[in-house]
Amino acid sequence: MAQISTKLTRLIDINVPITCPPMANTSSAVLATEVTLGGGLGFLTADYGDVQALRQSLADARGLLKIEATGNLPIGVGFLTWKLEEHHDSSRAYDMIDAALSNKVKAIWFSFGRHIHTWIQRVRQWDKLHLQDTKVFVLVSSLQEAKVASKDWGADVLVAQGIEAGGHGASYAPPTLSLVTSILKHLPENGPPVVAAGGLSNGSHVAAFLTLGASGAVLGTRFLLTPESRYTDAQRARLLTASAESTVRTLAFDQVRGTLGWPEGIDGRGTRNAIVDQFEAGLGIEELRARVKEGTSRDDPDYMIIWAGTGVGDMTEIKGAKVLVQEMHQEIVRRLKAGAALIEAEKVGN
Ligand SMILES: Cc1cc2nc3c(=O)[nH]c(=O)nc-3n(C[C@H](O)[C@H](O)[C@H](O)COP(=O)(O)O)c2cc1C
CATH class of the missing domain: 3.20.20.70 (Aldolase class I)
Known part of the structure; x- marks a missing residue:
């Protein structure tokens, strides 16, 4: 080569x-x-x-x-x-x-x-x-x-x-x-x-x-x-079906898991899922955390943090x-x- x-x-x-x-x-x-x-x-x-x-x-x-x-x-x-x-x-x-x-x-x-x-x-x-x-x-x-x-x-x-x-x-x-x-x-x-x-x-x-x-x-x-x-099979499976349009820049994931303190202007790009939707809809953070804890325990990608860039749609x-x-x-x-x-x-x- x-x-x-x-x-x-x-x-x-x-x-x-x-x-x-x-x-x-x-x-x-x-x-x-x-x-x-x-x-x-x-x-x-x-x-x-x-x-x-x-x-x-x-x-x-x-x-x-x-x-x-x-x-x-x-x-x-x-x-x-x-x-x-x-x-x-x-x-x-x-x-x-x-x-x-x-x-x-x-x-x-x-x-x-x-x-x-x-x-x-x-x-x-x-x-x-x-x-x-x-x-x-x-x-x-x-x-x-x-x-x-x-x-x-x-x-x-x-x-x-x-x-x-x-x-x-x-x-x-x-x-x-x-x-x-x-x-x-x-x-x-x-x-x-x-x-x-x-x-x-x-x-x-x-x-x-x-x-x-x-x-x-x-x-x-x-x-x-x-x-x-270290991603789980469920997280990987979600990435395989994601498209470029299904990613979003958000602080929802950080709010949910409490990783706050990023310098100004920093957020993260991940797959839009129920966490992001419900955060944006104004669901209380404690309720959302409880749902994420429960969802994560049954490996539900809708309630897991899944980061992804826009190139994800081409990853098969x-x-x-x-x-x-x-x-x-x-x-x-x-x-x-x-x-x-x-x-x-x-x-x-x-
Ligand atoms: C799951 C995940 C975790 C990341 N964690 C870090 C990190 O701890 N430090 C960092 O500098 N960048 C981090 N990044 C960003 C990468 O440095 C890199 O800029 C990014 O993955 C490039 O974009 P791509 O994911 O579209 O390839 C992370 C990216 C992903 C996907």
């Missing part, structure tokens, strides 16, 4: 310019490691701030990849930065970041925070002290955020997340295509790699963004439809994460070749 070489693949030494993002309450050690084994980069999540669970996931990943205790771990870890910022005593937040860094992970991902630069400094200080070279991914939702993250904070990779994205994101984000294009236009050529996130379903979509000048792509929703994600099968990455690799190469073949060689004599 032809190799794909982009700023991202060279920077983090991967074969396929695809990353599976940290997905709170959803990613798993086996998902992250299978994506890495497929040639991309898989991320673990610190969820909503459970350091013990994170340590366990890191140990599991190490076991799955059969890497000894002192070896580098070729996966990343992502933090919902506002959850780190909730700890007024920052040593508790540092515990979490240090758990990842002491495992010598390849990358740390920061998103949805008010003081992301201070957490980046923690990574840089650690690296200096321990002679490591951890790459920092920062999720951005506007050109302005991209400028700050790259110029002021020195982010190594910009994750340009558009409005189509599944899970949490900025309600003010432009569509992924516009966001990626404007970031590439306004940042210098030698700036950090830009990866596209939001609404992508397959290798053709990734190839389209590579031809625009992006260095890679993030697919979240697509990896929910793998046996390795459940497949192992490693094979998925390998197949997308092939599709990217096929599409890029087909694109190049559209250019006619100049005719001699013309």
Whole structure:
């Protein structure tokens, strides 16, 4: 299979310019490691701030990849930065970041925070002290955020997340295509790699963004439809029948489960179901919580939180994460070749 070489693949030494993002309450050690084994980069999540669970996931990943205790771990870890910022005593937040860094992970991902630069400094200080070279991914939702993250904070990779994205994101984000294009236009050529996130379903979509000048792509929703994600069969079945039109940006899910405190402008895209309908109709939150608790216990997708991006309508099968990455690799190469073949060689004599 032809190799794909982009700023991202060279920077983090991967074969396929695809990353599976940290997905709170959803990613798993086996998902992250299978994506890495497929040639991309898989991320673990610190969820909503459970350091013990994170340590366990890191140990599991190490076991799955059969890497000894002192070896580098070729996966990343992502933090919902506002959850780190909730700890007024920052040593508790540092515990979490240090758990990842002491495992010598390849990358740390920061998103949805008010003081992301201070957490980046923690990574840089650690690296200096321990002679490591951890790459920092920062999720951005506007050109302005991209400028700050790259110029002021020195982010190594910009994750340009558009409005189509599944899970949490900025309600003010432009569509992924516009966001990626404007970031590439306004940042210098030698700036950090830009990866596209939001609404992508397959290798053709990734190839389209590579031809625009992006260095890679993030697919979240697509990896929910793998046996390795923590979604239940009922949640996966709902995703398989969902269409782009059946997703909605909402805070209903956060209200119901009490995960509140997101920075201004952040909400999440999920599948419209009874939770969203009844929240919008004004049902009292306690009653709604009771219905969700009961519905979840019988695996009823109408009463479960199911995040999804707009690309969900094109996702028709459940497949192992490693094979998925390998197949997308092939599709990217096929599409890029087909694109190049559209250019006619100049005719001699013309
Ligand atoms: C279930 C789910 C959970 C997510 N959790 C996080 C998270 O914890 N941190 C984060 O930065 N992004 C999170 N995201 C967003 C992803 O980073 C990514 O931007 C998004 O999945 C891309 O859009 P797509 O789902 O249409 O591929 C999540 C997405 C999903 C689907």
